[in-house]
Amino acid sequence: MEAQTPSEQMAYRSNQKKEQKRPILKRILFYLLLIVGASIMLVPFLWMISTSLKPNGATMVLPPEFIPSEPTTNNYEKVTQQFPMMRFLWNSIVVAVLTTIGQMIFSSMAAYAFARMHFKGRDKLFLLYLATMMVPTQVTMIPQFILIKQFGWLDSYPGLIIPTMFAVFGTFLMRQAMLGIPRELEEAAFMDGANHFQVFYKVCLPLIKPMLATLGIFTFMQSWNNFLWPLIVVSNEKLATLPLGLSLLQGRWATDWGLMMSGVVISVLPILIVYLFAQKYFIQGMTMSGMKE
């Protein structure tokens, strides 16, 4: 970014002045719009929590209670005791964490080769990587399923985790980040007798940490929310992740909305907590995923 020109600074200052001068009525209207928008975004979440805390039967009442008059955790007890909700939670954690770690390691290493090493056919190979990003997962899922079946990985953690670890987007993102590292830094390290691994680990990785975090958070979220792949690979309830588990819950207690909402809350809460602490990486990751083409 360039430094601000004097005229831009002036424009900024006068904008600020205008903010102070903006008529009260307009300001009220502005905040009213914001609050309406935010409410539309928040109410479904609040309604979900409120429903999950209602005793059996209190969900089917008109007019509906916005704040439960007799809040209870019965639904949470039932969904964790009569249904393997905790098992799904554990599966989701295992799958999302291992997928994320694998993706981060393999992508950043390949990215180092693509961005910082020279070999024959490098750019052509990377172009091939890029080209496959245009192919939607629906094309690859059928042969992937057959492959997993051949490996004997249906209904297993490896089947859930390993095929999703090699998303090209990760390599692409890490390569972009590594291209920005000045050559002098690694040359100095090589002069000091460092090998490629040391340069990768001690010079490159620390410099691309924010991008690595972005990739990590993005991969975690993708994996946590993935429905299609577990739906294909898992038929044994014991290996279901949360999204698949929720669809099973729907199959069993379709009309017990209190129970269903408690299951949804359990599935949303962990990602929500991560989001509160790493908001900017979520937003960046989503923006980057859009920018890939």
Place this chain on the structure above:
Amino acid sequence: MVSMTKKKTFFWLCVFLLPNLLGFLTFIGVPIVSSLVISFTDWDLLGSMSFNGIENYIRLVQDPEFWVSFRNTILFIVGYLPLVLIFGLACALLLNQKMKFRAFFRATFFLPVITSWVAVSLVWKWLYNPEYGLINYLLSVIGISGPEWLNDPNTAMIGIILASAWKDIGFVMVLFLGGLQNISPTYYEAASIDGASKLRQLWNITIPLLAPTTFFVTIISLINSFQVFDQVMIMTGGGPGGSTIVMVQNIYNHAFRYFEMGYASAMSWVLFLVIFLFTWIQMKFQDKGAN
């Protein structure tokens, strides 16, 4: 000496590239090629595989179910795309102002984006409940008797569209915010001096200068929405009466319910062609837009 360093370089290249390359070839490269091959066979996963030329593709063109799913997907896009673009832009314009609690509002608008489709779909299914759902209750308060939403073939797709737009507005908003931040404030300063109203500034400065972003967001959303699946699967399962069955669901059904791997693969390549068309349009025009 030279060959020593060459050997060493080759060793390190293998260390860094090979794990990813093997995974890439096994789980992405080979599947893409085999999917194309399978699409020219009649494979049912159990019996032997024999080539049947373009029979799958001919069947597809004549399959009314395929066209229903195609039509439904287009219907979804026709409803969904304007909603996310208009409201995504509106939210971005709102949040681009100086204000209090900006971080809070941005986080709130982005909240549905990080939530899974399955969770969002279940919550909305409950909101849409004809008797006890919040939406029909709120409608009844202002004297409207709400529709049956997901249970009615006429409104089921509308229900899916509204819930999907609700989830993705935050994503589109963030992309637009990025575009807005690239517009230099000098334009607005000049316009203010000339006495242009805020509305005029929006129409004559913001929207034209935002065109590359708008184009980009449109293409991305199009590509994503051709792949719509999770929310349909959870909210309606394609029903009632096939009124919401979409392309990916059709692929899923033929592959993993009827085990018609050849036919399902052919369908997935048609989906690819549609998506590729938009990717191609984007690549062709993106540079022009940037200049």
